[in-house]
Amino acid sequence: MVTQKTVVEAPRLAAAxxxxxxxxxxxxxxxxxxxxxxxxxxxxxxxxxxxxxxTLACSGLEPTQRELADFLSLxxxxxxxxxxxxxxxxxxxxATGKRDRRAKIVTATKEGxxxxxxxxxxxxxxxxxxxxxxxxxxxAELKALLRKALWG
Amino acid sequence: MVTQKTVVEAPRLAAAxxxxxxxxxxxxxxxxxxxxxxxxxxxxxxxxxxxxxxTLACSGLEPTQRELADFLSLxxxxxxxxxxxxxxxxxxxxATGKRDRRAKIVTATKEGxxxxxxxxxxxxxxxxxxxxxxxxxxxAELKALLRKALWG
DNA sequence: ATATATCGTTGAGAAAGTCAACGATTGAAT
DNA sequence: ATTCAATCGTTGACTTTCTCAACGATATAT
Numbered sequence: 221m222v223t224q225k226t227v228v229e230a231p232r233l234a235a236a237x238x239x240x241x242x243x244x245x246x247x248x249x250x251x252x253x254x255x256x257x258x259x260x261x262x263x264x265x266x267x268x269x270x271x272x273x274x275t276l277a278c279s280g281l282e283p284t285q286r287e288l289a290d291f292l293s294l295x296x297x298x299x300x301x302x303x304x305x306x307x308x309x310x311x312x313x314x315a316t317g318k319r320d321r322r323a324k325i326v327t328a329t330k331e332g333x334x335x336x337x338x339x340x341x342x343x344x345x346x347x348x349x350x351x352x353x354x355x356x357x358x359x360a361e362l363k364a365l366l367r368k369a370l371w372g
Numbered sequence: 373m374v375t376q377k378t379v380v381e382a383p384r385l386a387a388a389x390x391x392x393x394x395x396x397x398x399x400x401x402x403x404x405x406x407x408x409x410x411x412x413x414x415x416x417x418x419x420x421x422x423x424x425x426x427t428l429a430c431s432g433l434e435p436t437q438r439e440l441a442d443f444l445s446l447x448x449x450x451x452x453x454x455x456x457x458x459x460x461x462x463x464x465x466x467a468t469g470k471r472d473r474r475a476k477i478v479t480a481t482k483e484g485x486x487x488x489x490x491x492x493x494x495x496x497x498x499x500x501x502x503x504x505x506x507x508x509x510x511x512a513e514l515k516a517l518l519r520k521a522l523w524g
Numbered sequence: 525a526t527a528t529a530t531c532g533t534t535g536a537g538a539a540a541g542t543c544a545a546c547g548a549t550t551g552a553a554t
Numbered sequence: 555a556t557t558c559a560a561t562c563g564t565t566g567a568c569t570t571t572c573t574c575a576a577c578g579a580t581a582t583a584t
Contacts, residue, residue: 230522230523230524231439231442231443231523232433232439233428233431233433233435233439233440233443234443234519234523235431235433236427236428236431236433237427237431238424238427238428238431239519240515240519241424241427241495241499242405242499242502242503242511242514242515242518243402243405243406243409243420243495243499243502244424244444245515245518245519245522246398246401246402246405246518247402247420247444247445248444248445248522249398249518249521249522250395250398250399250402251445252445252522253394253395253398254395257395268395268399272390272393272396275388275389275390275393276385276388276390279385279387279388279389279390281384281385281387281388283385284562284563285562285563286561286562286563287383287384287385288385290383291383291385291386292396292399292400293399293400293403293404294540294541295540295541295542295543296562296563296564297541297542297543297563297564297565297566298540298541299563300563300564300565314563317562320549320550320561320562321548321549321550321562322548322549322550322561322562322563323549323561323562323563324562324563343393343395347393347394347395350394350395350521351394351521353520353521353522353523353524354517354520354521358517358520359394361513361517362394362514362517362518362521363392363394363397365506365510365513365514365517366394366397366398366401366514367386367391367392367397368505368506368510369401369502369503369505369506369514370382370397370400370401370404370505371382371383371386371505372382372505436531436532437531437532438530438531438532446572447571447572447573447574448531448532448533449532449533449534449535449572449573449574450571450572451532452532452533452534466532469531472530472531472580472581473531473579473580473581474530474531474532474579474580474581475530475531475532475580476531476532
């Protein structure tokens with residue numbers, strides 16, 4: 221008999237009706253996942269956020285800092301320091317926007333893409349741990365529902 | 373033709389593969405929900421966290437501060453100030469644990485239960501807004517998946 | 525008895541979030 | 555053409571939240 225692994229041990233208080241509160245469930249699962257992610261990404265001197273930015277810088281979508289801020293639900297000033305750090309490490313570059321010279325497009329360097337490729341594997345591993353209690357179908361279903369809630 | 377409301381408008385960057393990253397999806401939906409929740413709860417001078425504590429204090433489960441900290445993924449010292457504030461407002465009381473006199477059990481006062489009843493309605497309304505793009509079945513499915521991921 | 529661990533609490537320092545202002549640049553109105 | 559308002563990234567100040575180590579009181583194990 222194999223017991224399913226879960227991220228956190230089931231607590232007595234989960235019986236309360238707040239155990240069905242979406243906000244709390246999101247916060248808890250996100251908190252648990254962040255610990256795993258940051259641990260996994262620490263090997264590459266990245267955190268969840270710098271990894272997210274690096275990922276988007278690798279995506280080919282040529283995001284501006286404003287788009288990064290909106291997409292990551294962060295203040296533009298927080299993007300500045302995150303990009304500063306990645307740029308200082310040579311993983312990312314700022315380029316002036318083509319149509320709008322106020323905007324700065326963030327793209328990954330060759331080195332950045334190399335680091336990202338390895339970090340991504342680590343992040344995927346930590347996601348598997350986080351969702352170990354879910355089957356593949358359930359994981360896909362969860363992602364689909366989250367996406368739908370956010371973007372319809 | 374009724375267009376489904378979503379919490380955030382669908383962004384260009386959602387096309388990137390990080391748009392399927394569970395950590396990011398959780399963070400975004402939680403962030404969007406927090407804004408709604410705190411706005412709704414502000415009417416009662418509560419935030420997500422103080423509301424969570426008040427809810428558990430109303431639950432009859434007689435949680436200790438340590439249990440609150442574990443369940444809410446907060447540091448014990450953060451519970452202290454949150455309970456301090458609720459206690460100062462007369463919504464909550466500390467009682468010495470029965471079996472363990474080190475522990476403090478947090479229970480709601482009559483006034484606390486009154487406030488909670490009204491705040492709860494506001495919170496439920498804000499949850500409906502947050503998940504407006506999901507049907508009732510999908511909402512239930514989402515909650516079930518989150519619970520399963522956390523506690524198996 | 526003694527030692528070790530756990531509870532809530534305090535306080536300090538680090539990190540993250542929030543907000544207003546600025547120069548540069550854009551787009552719209554005249 | 556020129557002006558005007560708006561937007562972009564950036565800086566700096568301020569608040570809130572996080573993290574951690576220490577402490578007295580209490581509990582548990584030896």
